Amino acid sequence: MISTHINAAQSILEQFEAEELWSAAKELGFPCALWKLPHTGEIKLLISIRDGIRNCQPDLEKLSSGFMISPFHWKEQDDILYMEGDIIAFYSENGQLDHVDNKLGEEHPEIVKLIEKASGIKRNTVAESSVNVTGLLASLPDQDTKARFERTVELAVAAIKQKQFHKVVLSRTKKLVYTDQFQPAKAFQKLAKAYPHAFVSLVILPDQKELWLGASPEVLVHQKSEGIFKTMSLAGTQKAKDDEGNLIPKFDIRWGEKEIEEQALVSRYIIECFKKIRLREYLETGPKTVLAGNLYHLRTDFEVDTNALNFPELSSVMLRLLHPTSAVCGVPKIPSLQFLTDIEGYDRSFYSGFLGPVQVEGDSNLFVNLRTVRLKDGIATFYAGAGITEDSIPEREWEETELKCETLLKVIGKDF
Structure with missing residues (x-):
């Protein structure tokens, strides 16, 4: 399916911060990844809705936009997990939504659920100063x-x-x-600010019922479109x-x-x-x-x-x-x-x-x-x-x- 590129001014998702959409995806059980590349303040959010997480071969040039996570030890090469980017939101350094690639459209039933959940989270957000950020x-x-x-x-x-x-x-x-x-998304934000030269990421793996948060200094493979x-x-x-x-x-x-x-x-x-x-x-x-x-x-x-x-x-x-x-x-x-x-x-x-x-x-x-x-x-x-x-x-x-x-x-x- 061809994805729809929507400017922030045209998207209902504009009203939400990355943390709110991430939290909504977590509560709905959608695989999700939040990340910041080294040497940039831009944050990207990917949510996989239709297919969840699937196993894949590491053929990067054959894959559609998504997020990959692999264990240390492969018993089989398809032990690698892949989440399709049904929604990829791009946030500027000041936290504003710049644009969003949405393969499903905002009227899709699961997108409607996501928006409703994020709206509820936004209304119930507690002031950051009044919570224990770490726990x-x-x-x-x-x-x-x-x-x-x-x-x-x-x-x-x-x-x-x-x-x-x-x-x-x-x-x-x-x-x-x-x-x-403990608020993982706030911890992600703190790491992103503390380590500008690292790859900072926060990944939800619903099937495993776990999250992974990190600040990696080491590139394994970087392939530019050029x-x-x-x-x-x-x-x-x-x-x-x-x-x-x-x-x-x-x-x-x-x-x-x-x-x-x-x-x-x-x-x-x-x-x-x-x-x-x-x-x-x-x-x-x-x-x-x-x-x-x-x-x-x-x-x-x-x-x-x-x-x-x-x-x-x-x-x-x-x-x-x-x-x-x-x-x-x-x-x-x-x-x-x-x-x-x-x-x-x-x-x-x-x-x-x-x-x-x-x-x-x-x-x-x-x-x-x-x-x-x-x-x-x-x-x-x-x-x-x-x-x-x-x-x-x-x-x-x-x-x-x-x-x-x-x-x-x-x-x-x-x-x-």
């Missing part, structure tokens, strides 16, 4: 988490010394209780602020051998993926020190002109080759993934998978699902990982995961 409470007790994680680091270092693999990325969770006062493909290697971590809370200048950051080697492994992994498809014409820039929230990382950017190479499906090909990247899994992929399956001790679900808009205004932007929290059944599960090499020290790797959890907690949570 996050104390951590769930788990005294063994630190010891268990440090033990897995020791096992990983031993496996690396035995030449089972060169690097592996171990992760863990941190669980908090949240109340009904034919430019981009990806990046992001690894190595240092805290960005000193003990007094002051930002450490970028030129004062010094990287150790462990971090440099960790990041170089990720870059080599991307280059090896290019070699598998005999692609030699790419631009490599970096590594350079970049700020991501409360952390510094090392980053190398890769760019390919798919039009010049007559390779329009490159993004889909590279997506299959890259995921899961060595920045979230390890090198080589197969033995490190097996190690994680045997040792890590929990299901990562969508953490360290990928997510993002596909074919929205002709562009596809998929990001590794990092700096993320799952909200389900009153439990907020924060995820964080650390790249383990032969030189890793368990205590320091634990501290790195604490810093990564703090990326979200310091914005949307209280002091614990």
